[in-house]
Amino acid sequence: MKNSSQKIKPIFPTLLSVFLVGIFIIFSLMEFRHTNKILNQYETGIKEVAINKTNLYFDDLKTITVNAANNFENNSSIHKPLDLKTLLTLDRRLTSIYLVRNDGKIIDATEKEYNQKIIREIAIKTSELHLFEVFVSGVYKGTLANYDAISLAIPLGKKVAFKDLVMVLEFRIDPYKNDVTQEFLNPNYKIAIFDQFNKAVIWPFDPVYLESLDLNAETFFEGKNKYNLSSNTTKENWRIIVFFTSTNFEIYRVFTILFLVFALYICLYELLVEFWGVNTAKTYFENIDFAILNQINEGVIIANNTGIILFANEAAHNIFADRKNSLRNVTLKEILGNAGDNLETQDKHFISTVMFRDNILKAIHSPIIKNNKILGSLTVIRNNNDNSNIDHRVLHKLIESLPQGIVFFNKHHEVVLSNLIAKCLLSNLTIGANIEVIDKELASIIYNNIDTGLSKRTQTSTGHNCEITPIYDDDGIYVGTLVILLT
Numbered sequence: 001m002k003n004s005s006q007k008i009k010p011i012f013p014t015l016l017s018v019f020l021v022g023i024f025i026i027f028s029l030m031e032f033r034h035t036n037k038i039l040n041q042y043e044t045g046i047k048e049v050a051i052n053k054t055n056l057y058f059d060d061l062k063t064i065t066v067n068a069a070n071n072f073e074n075n076s077s078i079h080k081p082l083d084l085k086t087l088l089t090l091d092r093r094l095t096s097i098y099l100v101r102n103d104g105k106i107i108d109a110t111e112k113e114y115n116q117k118i119i120r121e122i123a124i125k126t127s128e129l130h131l132f133e134v135f136v137s138g139v140y141k142g143t144l145a146n147y148d149a150i151s152l153a154i155p156l157g158k159k160v161a162f163k164d165l166v167m168v169l170e171f172r173i174d175p176y177k178n179d180v181t182q183e184f185l186n187p188n189y190k191i192a193i194f195d196q197f198n199k200a201v202i203w204p205f206d207p208v209y210l211e212s213l214d215l216n217a218e219t220f221f222e223g224k225n226k227y228n229l230s231s232n233t234t235k236e237n238w239r240i241i242v243f244f245t246s247t248n249f250e251i252y253r254v255f256t257i258l259f260l261v262f263a264l265y266i267c268l269y270e271l272l273v274e275f276w277g278v279n280t281a282k283t284y285f286e287n288i289d290f291a292i293l294n295q296i297n298e299g300v301i302i303a304n305n306t307g308i309i310l311f312a313n314e315a316a317h318n319i320f321a322d323r324k325n326s327l328r329n330v331t332l333k334e335i336l337g338n339a340g341d342n343l344e345t346q347d348k349h350f351i352s353t354v355m356f357r358d359n360i361l362k363a364i365h366s367p368i369i370k371n372n373k374i375l376g377s378l379t380v381i382r383n384n385n386d387n388s389n390i391d392h393r394v395l396h397k398l399i400e401s402l403p404q405g406i407v408f409f410n411k412h413h414e415v416v417l418s419n420l421i422a423k424c425l426l427s428n429l430t431i432g433a434n435i436e437v438i439d440k441e442l443a444s445i446i447y448n449n450i451d452t453g454l455s456k457r458t459q460t461s462t463g464h465n466c467e468i469t470p471i472y473d474d475d476g477i478y479v480g481t482l483v484i485l486l487t
Contacts, residue, residue, distance in 0.1 A: 025260045043230050043244060050184065050191055050240045051232055057176050058236050062134045064091045065152040065169050069132065072099075078161035084110045093175060096143050098168040102127030102155070107165070114143050119151070123166045126153035136236050138197040139173065147172050148201070177202055189244045190227070196237040204243070215239065219246070299381030305374050307331045319361070319381055332379065336363055354381070405485030408471075409435055409446065411478055425464060425485045442466070446481050 068087045076082040084097045088110060099108040104120035118140055126135040135153045142149035151170045156162040180202060184191040190204035194215070203210055205222050213220060220227045220243060227243035234240065293300045299316030303309045312327035320327060320335050327335065336354055354361040364380040399406050405422030409415060413435045423429045428438050435443040441460050446468055449456050455469040465486040473479050 021260065021264045025257070025264060043242065046184070046189060046191075046242055047230060047232050047240055050180065050193075050242070051234050053180060053183070054193070054234045054236075054238055054240065058136060058234070061093075061136075061150075061152050061169075061171055064094070065134050065154050065167075066132055068097070068169055069154045069156060069167050070158075072167060073156060073158045073162055076159075076162070081108070084108055087169075091171070093171045093173075094169060095149060095172050096170040098123075098170075100153075100166045100168055102164050102166055111143050115140070119168055122151050122153045122168055126155055126166045126168075127164075129155050131155055131157050136196075138195045139199050139201050142170060142172055147174055148177075149173060150195075173201065187245075189242055192241045192243065194239040194241070198239070201238070215241070301327065301332065301379040301381065302368070302376060303332050303379070304376040307333060307377075310376070316381055332377075336379075405483075407483040407485070408480055409483065410480040413443065413446070416480070422483075422485055442483070446483070450478055450481070 068090055071087060071090075072082050072084075081099075084099060087097055088094050096109065096111045096114060098106055098110075098114070098119050100106050100119060100123035102123060104124050106114075106116065106119060106123075118137070122135065122137050129135060132154060137151040137153070139148050139150055141147075149170050149172050151168050153166050153168040156165040156167055180191065180193065181204075191202065192200065192204055193202040195201055198215065200210060209222055215231070218229055220229055226246040228246050229241055229243060231239055231241040293311075293313040294315075296313060297315055299319045300311075300313045301309055301316050302311040309327050309330050309332060317327060324330055324335065336352075349366050352363050352365070354363050360383075362382045364382065366378050367374050368376045368378055399417065399419045402419065403421065405425045406417070406419045407415060407422045407426070407429065408417040415429060415431055415433050415435075415438070418429055418431070426438055435446060439460065439462075441462075442464075445456070445458055445460075449468050450470050453470060453472070455467055457465070457467050459465050467484040467486065469482045469484075470478060471480050471482055
C-alpha cells in the first residue's frame, strides 16, 4: 500500500494538469472558430452589400434603357422619329443618347460633340444581342471629358422601320461613386471597384499604389499599412474588393494554439515519464559537470531505462567512431551487439565482453537507481589491454617477417602500419605520412580502387609491382587500403 500511494501521488497533479490544459485547448479552439466565423460573416456582409448595391444600380440603368427604347419606338415612325432630347428627361444621370446603325454609323445624337470611336464599338458589340437585351460598356471619359461615364446599348427592331438600329444611352457614374464612397467610409476597411476591363471605378488610396495592386493577391500594403483583401464579382463582371485592416488574428491564433499544444505535450510527457518511469538518468548527476567525463580514457555511456543513450563521452565516441558518428539517441544494443541482450536485466550489475572489429572490449554495466526507482544505466567500456598488446606484438612480428613490402593506409589515406621492406621500396614512408607525399601515382590508383571491393595488381611508372586491396568493416564502410609491394 505504501508503494502504491507513493506512485499515485506524483502522477495525480500531472494528470490533472493534462486534463485542465486539454479542456482549455478545446474551449480555445471553439472560441477561435466562433470568432473567425463572426469575422468572416462580417466581411462577407460588407461585400454582399456592395455587390447588391452595384447590381441594383445596373438594374436601374437597364430599366431606364429599356423604357427609353420603348418610348422611342412607340412614338416614332420612319418619317417622323422622336426627338432623342425628349428622352433625356427620363433620368438626371443621362448625359447623351445616340441612334446608331449596327455597323457603327451614327444616325442621330443629342450632342454635337462625342467620342465617335467608343460609340461605334459599343453599337457593333450590341448588334449581336437579341431584341431588348442590354449591353453595358466599361468606364470611359464622358462627352464633355470632365466626368466618368458608362453607356448602355439596346438593339431596336420592335418596328420593322427601326430594324438594324441600336440606341446607346450614356450615363454619368459620379452619383454612384459618391453614394458608395460615403456608405463604405470606415476606418476598419476600404472598398475598391473595377469594371469588367479592370479599370478602377473607385480607388480609396493614392493613385501611385494602384500599379502595385495584384487583383489575385490576399494582402495589400499601403506604405506601412497592411490590408487583407476579399473580392467578388457582380452580374456585370465588375469586381468588388474590400480592404480590411490587418488585425493579425490568424497569427495570434496560430501562436496561441501552438503554445497550448506545447504545454499539453509537456504535461503528457511528464505524465508518461511518471507512469512508465522513463526518466532521464542525468538527474542522478544533477551536481556533476559532464565535461569531466570527457577526461576519462574509458568510454562512459549513460542511458535511460529503455536503453537509449543520453550521454557518451569522447572516449566512447572514439571507440565506436567507425560505426556511429554520434551515439546520442542510439540504443545500447546497436553498439554492444549480443552483449546488449543482457540489458533486459536492468536492475543487475554485470560485466560482458564485446568484440568490436579486431578489439576485445570489456563492458561494465550498472543500473542507476534513485528513490528506489531505476532511472537508467551507466556503462563503462574498457579495452582488454592484455589481449590487445599480445595481438599487436604478434601482428607486428608477422608483418616484419614477410618478404614483401606491407603498407596499410587508413580511410584518411595516412600510413598507420608498414614493414622494413616497404620503407626500402618507398621513400618518405613514415607513420602518419599522407599517401600524396609518398607517391602521387600510387595515390591515384588507390583512390580509383576504393569502391571496387576487389584486389588489383598493377605496376607503377617507377617499376614497383603492387597488389592493392580496399578494406571494409562489418557494416561495409571503407576503413583503409592494404598495399603489398612485390619484390
